[in-house]
Amino acid sequence: MVSSDPQDAMLTPQVTEMQLPLAPTTTDPFPDGEHTSPARACAMRELDRRCGDGIEVVLLWNQVDTDVTVVVHDAATGSAFEFTVEGHEAYDAFRRPYAYAAGLGAEAW
DSSP, rough: OOOGGGGGGGOOOOOOOOOOOOOOSSSSSSSTTTTOOHHHTTTEEEEEEEETEEEEEEEEEETOOOOEEEEEEETTOOOOEEEEEOGHHHHHHHHSSHHHHHHHHHOOO
């Protein structure tokens, strides 16, 4: 049964927000804007990612200089490494990162 009494009607709450001045909590690490250009901000694009047995492999493409980077992180040991390959080698390097890393002399960080 629906009541027609105005006091039973659902009321929308009124919220009044006070505008607070915003102040930065830290200093800007890039005050000159050198690293904040739109082209630089989205220069790296993730092409693929895979995880298995605690090992994460990420394939990144730098749109500015067209480098392809493979990043590997082993959660079990905490070790990680990355290396850059030619575009035509990207898929093989992504599928077999340890073989490529050994051939390129990549060091864990």
